[in-house]
Amino acid sequence: MAAIRIENLRKGFGSLEVLKGINLDIADGEFVCFLGPSGCGKSTLLRSIAGLEELDSGSIRLGDRDITDLRSAKRDIAMVFQNYALYPHMNVRKNLSFGLALNGMKRDEIDRRVNNAADILRISELLNRKPRQLSGGQRQRVAIGRAIVREPKLFLLDEPLSNLDAGLRVTMRVELAALHERLGVTMIYVTHDQVEAMTLSDRVVVLDRGKVSQFGTPLELFYQPANLFVAGFIGSPRMNFVTANVVRQDRSELTLSGGGLARDLTLETLSSAVIAKDKPVTIGIRPDKLELVSPEEAHLIGDVRLVERLGTESHVHIGLENGADMTAVVRGTHPVSNRERIHLRIPAEHCHLFDADGKAIARALDTETQMLINQEKSKRVA
Amino acid sequence: MDMTYAGAEAKVARRKRSAIARYAAPYLFISPWILGFLFFTLGPLVFSLTMSFYDWPVVGERTFVGLDNYRSMLFDDPQFWESLWITVKFAAIYVPFNIIMSFLLALMLHNITFASGFFRTAFYLPSVISGVALVTIWSWIYSKEYGLLNFMLSLVGIDGPNWLGDPNLAIVAIIIASLWGLGGTMLILLTGLKAIPKELYEAATVSGVPGWAQMLFITLPMLGPMLLFTFITSIISAFQQLTIALLLTKGGPLGSTYFFAMYIYDNAFKYFDMGYAAAGSWVMFIIVLALSLGVMRWSAAWVYYEGEVRQNDGEGHA
Numbered sequence: 001m002a003a004i005r006i007e008n009l010r011k012g013f014g015s016l017e018v019l020k021g022i023n024l025d026i027a028d029g030e031f032v033c034f035l036g037p038s039g040c041g042k043s044t045l046l047r048s049i050a051g052l053e054e055l056d057s058g059s060i061r062l063g064d065r066d067i068t069d070l071r072s073a074k075r076d077i078a079m080v081f082q083n084y085a086l087y088p089h090m091n092v093r094k095n096l097s098f099g100l101a102l103n104g105m106k107r108d109e110i111d112r113r114v115n116n117a118a119d120i121l122r123i124s125e126l127l128n129r130k131p132r133q134l135s136g137g138q139r140q141r142v143a144i145g146r147a148i149v150r151e152p153k154l155f156l157l158d159e160p161l162s163n164l165d166a167g168l169r170v171t172m173r174v175e176l177a178a179l180h181e182r183l184g185v186t187m188i189y190v191t192h193d194q195v196e197a198m199t200l201s202d203r204v205v206v207l208d209r210g211k212v213s214q215f216g217t218p219l220e221l222f223y224q225p226a227n228l229f230v231a232g233f234i235g236s237p238r239m240n241f242v243t244a245n246v247v248r249q250d251r252s253e254l255t256l257s258g259g260g261l262a263r264d265l266t267l268e269t270l271s272s273a274v275i276a277k278d279k280p281v282t283i284g285i286r287p288d289k290l291e292l293v294s295p296e297e298a299h300l301i302g303d304v305r306l307v308e309r310l311g312t313e314s315h316v317h318i319g320l321e322n323g324a325d326m327t328a329v330v331r332g333t334h335p336v337s338n339r340e341r342i343h344l345r346i347p348a349e350h351c352h353l354f355d356a357d358g359k360a361i362a363r364a365l366d367t368e369t370q371m372l373i374n375q376e377k378s379k380r381v382a
Numbered sequence: 383m384d385m386t387y388a389g390a391e392a393k394v395a396r397r398k399r400s401a402i403a404r405y406a407a408p409y410l411f412i413s414p415w416i417l418g419f420l421f422f423t424l425g426p427l428v429f430s431l432t433m434s435f436y437d438w439p440v441v442g443e444r445t446f447v448g449l450d451n452y453r454s455m456l457f458d459d460p461q462f463w464e465s466l467w468i469t470v471k472f473a474a475i476y477v478p479f480n481i482i483m484s485f486l487l488a489l490m491l492h493n494i495t496f497a498s499g500f501f502r503t504a505f506y507l508p509s510v511i512s513g514v515a516l517v518t519i520w521s522w523i524y525s526k527e528y529g530l531l532n533f534m535l536s537l538v539g540i541d542g543p544n545w546l547g548d549p550n551l552a553i554v555a556i557i558i559a560s561l562w563g564l565g566g567t568m569l570i571l572l573t574g575l576k577a578i579p580k581e582l583y584e585a586a587t588v589s590g591v592p593g594w595a596q597m598l599f600i601t602l603p604m605l606g607p608m609l610l611f612t613f614i615t616s617i618i619s620a621f622q623q624l625t626i627a628l629l630l631t632k633g634g635p636l637g638s639t640y641f642f643a644m645y646i647y648d649n650a651f652k653y654f655d656m657g658y659a660a661a662g663s664w665v666m667f668i669i670v671l672a673l674s675l676g677v678m679r680w681s682a683a684w685v686y687y688e689g690e691v692r693q694n695d696g697e698g699h700a
């Protein structure tokens with residue numbers, strides 16, 4: 001009932017094009033994150049949905065209504081702002097009820113909603129306090145409460161946890177997930193923290209310079225990034241990239257050589273489209289998939305620049321012979337040391353492949369991962 | 383043994399000296415201000431209070447008269463009451479107009495995106511011009527035969543009145559000329575408007591709070607301290623009104639613009655009765671003080687201070 005469909009949305013400020021044709025289909029009850037680096041247009045997109053920005057073109061539908069030209073107040077949405085935007089001169093109860101009262105709602109209905117929201121968020125004892133007298137986490141709860149009392153069809157949250165300290169952020173994250181479960185209402189959540197996006201959402205919209213780079217479940221983004229941007233953005237430490245050339249193609253089997261590779265690498269893809277031999281491809285490999293091997297087996301040869309030992313794992317920063325940088329994650333406190341020569345193997349089954357335009361060349365996943373992804377997708381539909 | 387004792391004594395002395403230095407240093411640093419305050423503010427204040435209990439001609443014998451100056455001012459001097467009444471009338475019109483017009487101008491400047499810097503400067507400019515120059519300009523504007531105002535009125539077919547010669551119009555003319563200097567008040571309110579977070583309005587807009595309610599329940603309360611401040615300073619400047627009246631109308635016609643400050647001024651520099659003038663100043667001080675305290679007490683009901691609540695306040699905010 002409250003699904004959202006955004007078509008061809010464009011928005012600029014003066015000559016600066018910020019959103020360059022956004023298309024999104026968000027299902028009813030879904031928890032969706034907008035994820036992307038600073039300045040990519042996340043807030044602008046959210047504010048466009050809220051009706052706080054005038055669109056240059058495109059349309060937005062919420063449920064069965066076209067809300068493109070509807071006033072913000074009529075859209076049946078609620079928004080939570082990054083810096084809470086609580087009215088400092090009103091106490092918590094007034095903060096929650098202010099909008100309702102001015103829309104002519106009955107006294108007892110207002111009280112019911114306010115008390116209900118206060119119950120859910122455990123702020124009943126704070127109703128007579130002013131925002132000044134609240135801690136950061138409590139203010140955040142009040143801000144969310146102000147959204148809840150509207151009983152909207154759609155929640156919009158713009159980096160609601162970014163002003164909280166790390167511990168509180170984790171707590172509030174869990175609470176938000178529980179709140180979504182409880183209300184069952186569609187939520188859109190802006191963040192540039194990929195951990196937040198990956199743990200909270202059913203699906204994630206990765207934005208890159210005003211365009212949807214990929215829209216998928218967290219595991220899809222991780223295991224099947226659609227392009228170099230998503231591959232490099234999702235996952236920490238970041239995915240390693242090595243350029244190479246296709247030297248032989250036998251239908252869907254490719255042999256790669258040159259570039260950063262010390263030895264040929266042969267791998268299967270899902271497509272048998274011919275790849276131009278004169279254009280380089282990019283191999284992507286997650287740091288934890290690189291294997292330390294003997295010199296004969298090595299695809300990559302480099303020198304250790306720095307070892308960060310985190311206890312359960314160590315991050316080894318490596319400078320390759322061709323000047324590129326790599327990170328390898330090895331289990332435990334591996335006895336590698338600085339300036340040591342290191343030999344790495346790229347397991348063909350774990351690497352990603354991107355064409356010269358940065359688009360992913362589809363590859364099969366192992367059955368276990370594929371099953372996980374399917375599970376995640378079916379949960380969303382259910 | 384001896385040596386140690388001498389050493390210890392020196393140490394104690396040193397500590398004593400450094401203690402004095404420690405406590406005195408801050409006062410030394412602010413001493414220019416303290417001296418200025420003592421000689422130019424507190425000194426004259428005490429001096430004028432003393433004066434007000436004396437018959438104090440500029441030349442000649444001073445005699446202590448106790449409360450006589452105050453008594454004769456309040457009970458035997460109709461000019462005191464007349465000038466006070468004119469001043470109150472002036473304040474009653476000037477203060478609300480000053481605040482409302484400044485507020486509307488600030489609101490306009492806050493909302494326009496086109497050439498706001500130019501308009502801000504333009505509206506503030508009259509406040510920079512010195513009083514005498516300003517009054518000269520206004521005397522040209524108000525001139526019956528050659529004045530700009532009457533010239534403009536004549537363009538639309540109105541035969542302009544004698545602004546400064548008509549007892550009913552002269553005070554209006556002075557109010558208008560005073561309002562010319564509202565740039566300062568406007569700037570304070572504009573700063574206040576700019577300090578209100580934009581998100582408050584956006585949050586209100588999303589929850590369907592109409593514009594008038596945003597003005598009434600967000601803008602005005604958030605601007606409360608600024609409004610209170612401008613309210614009080616306007617009252618004070620209204621009661622101190624002297625320059626414009628002195629130069630533009632000299633208190634006339636028929637004493638219709640004979641302000642309280644001018645009454646004090648005349649007693650001091652025309653009749654050379656310093657004691658009486660000092661007593662007048664203190665009466666003015668007490669009236670302004672009482673008004674300000676009244677306004678402040680009343681304001682507790684509508685002014686919200688950001689720092690009002692101190693408990694549980696360690697948390698940083700955005």
Ligand SMILES: Nc1ncnc2c1ncn2[C@@H]1O[C@H](COP(=O)(O)OP(=O)(O)OP(=O)(O)O)[C@@H](O)[C@H]1O
Pocket residue numbers: 013016018036037038039040041042043044045192
């Ligand atoms: N009102 C505005 N006027 C002009 N430019 C704007 C305005 N609002 C945003 N922009 C520009 O639009 C671009 C996208 O801004 P937006 O706030 O949507 O980024 P974001 O993805 O939310 O970034 P962040 O993670 O830093 O919040 C930025 O380059 C920003 O400078």
Ligand SMILES: [Mg+2]
Pocket residue numbers: 042043044158
């Ligand atoms: Mg943002």
